[in-house]
Amino acid sequence: MPANGEIFLVTGGNGFLGQEIIKLLIEENLSEIRILDKVIEQAFVEDLQALTGGRIKVTAFIGDVRDKEVLQTACEGVTCVIHTASVIDVWGYISNEELEAVNVKGTQLLIETSIQQNVKCFIYTSSVEVVGPNVRGDSICNGDEDTVYPSKLKFYYSKTKQVAEQLVLTSNGCLLPNGEQMVTCAVRPTYIYGENCRFMIPHLDEGINNGNILKRTSRKQALVNPVYVRNVAWAHILVARAMKDKDRKKIVGGKFYYITDDTPHMSYSDFNHEMMSPLGFTLPEKLSMPLLLMYFTSFMMEMLQFLLQPFITYVPRINRHLITMFNTKFTFTSHKAFSDFDYIPRYSWEVAKKRTTAWLASIVQDRRDNLNKKKLELQKQKPKS
Template sequence: MSLKGDVCVVTGACGFLGEHLVRLMLTEENLEEIRLLDRNIRTELVQELQGKYSETRVTVFEGDIRDADLLRRACQGASLVFHTASLIDVLGKVEYSELHGVNVKGTQMLLEACIQENVSSFVYTSSIEVAGPNPRGDPIVNGDEQTPYSACLKFAYSRTKKEAEELCLRSQGERLRDGARLATCALRPMYIFGAGCRFTVGHMRDGIRNGNVLLRASPRRALVNPVYVGNVAHAHLQAARALRDPQRRSKVGGNMYYVADDTPPISYSDFNHAVLAPLGFGIQEKPSVPFPVLYFLCFLMEMMQTLLRPFLQFAPPLNRQLLTMLGTPFSFSYQKAKRDFGYTPKYTWEEARKTTTDWLAVMLAKERAKKRKAE
């Protein structure tokens, strides 16, 4: 079903996924209006979108996701919300109260605004880290939504995303102020890559400092299935179409779906090499420090972080849970999304890799220009 004529709100609209989702909707749908809700609006992006897609009105709502008045104004007259905004933190740099406030309280307030303003469809961007891996590093290979798993989530980020996802799914069927019912679903993408991914750029910078050799943080056996940002955006659009379709609304509503694509299973470190190798980067055969030693060092750094917390905000560059995540085989299938709302990847692995590498080439040129200027 088309979203033609709909008014849509995208939270985190200027973020990595949000921008790709907005661009995809402007290309594929003839919406009446897309409302960009973000704490940090990028003026140049808004001007480009407003100038390029004149048939759809693009409006801006700048502010905090915890601002109830802002949320009510953004949702007034809208029929669909994509909630992609969240704080991401796997190093312990952000206070738990801030993570909870944005990821959980912000989601709750947005759902309340939807109910008050009669927004009938809500698509929530969850995370693979809601699934795990657990601190034991128990693997999952090609799992699905029914795969049993004992997950004890260590990251505060993971816990807040899980709580927000549960809020979203529990809101399925809530009665709106006009008497209609709210339909919700949650999408759990794998590790998202593509143009705009700051994590890939960070690994590239580490590689530059290491003489154009990427650091190995994960063993080759720790296979995961990263997903291209364009395919994640496409899955969001397909899920929204299903929620807006009276024939499929009850089937998709209230459900969680994993979002992957046909990127070959690969470790996180070897994935970084796959997209950066064409730019002249190598990769370490083995990590500089053996994983058991690195695990012990992470333990010591975490103890130091705990001891210093009353006096100093210290975040280690690596921790045990992050090391476990990097070293655990953890992959999932997208077949349920395919069955329920027709999701199939829009972009092949070859297309996704080329687009990502081309963007990284531009970023690499900028890094080298900055280095020359500094010298």
């Protein structure tokens, strides 16, 4: 089938979600796929070119969303921008200034450039964290786009994502130089998991260090509903298709959508155990300490961080809002996505679990070997009595 002349740009295209979106875009009838990221693996680009069989041009742009010149070139002639690039930090490793510069100002610059370059469609990868949980830990059970929730966000990351999402949604209907109007939309996936999910690695390493016992940081009743990365990628493709339909683009334009799948509702800790138990990991039934004591301990570590700030950089491994997030029931549905653009998860829970656990199995032995190597090195360094 001949290409239809459409060009898609994926920011953060070399990332966890971005790569999966690009792989699905290969199935679409496009002329070119453009990748914008600070680092782009040449092997990934070559693999994509091989997968397309020369049918679709693949172009890589090295840079980030704060680089106006790179954006001007990358957006020229583009039909649709899928903006996944952002700085993620819920620990405090990255300054508020950096989060603001990339997540907010970078998004604003990308929107402005897209308008200048007559980009018709703009899809933003948002997050459930633009909603909460709030500082009180108020729960949501099967919430949707109409759910009213008293948000008072703690993470600066969440605040920047919330502002960026609004910038995108309020740009819907903007008049382009060619006389057309831009259509914008945002997708709000819940916690994304799957192959190459870097947020699962610390839990794996901690379990290995602890004799294959995972640390429980969330109560069993603190249910959340994680979503498989390839289903999130699929939702982006379906939104892009809807934007090309003259009737549906009026429906999705200026809207946000929660994206979930049939992954069972469970706590963060129990989810990690579900994925890692086939690899020999166990999980305690209860928290390592009472929840109030966890908050108090975290508060003391945050006070220490504040006192040491003028002298050294100290970042606690956990903070009070992370404890709240891990221990708040926070689940959503994606019925509106089904209604408005026919979103049905492409991959079942069984497939998602199998693939994710297989990926974890492929790296766990190397990580265990590295741990043993470090232990041996430490033993050699100990002075002999």
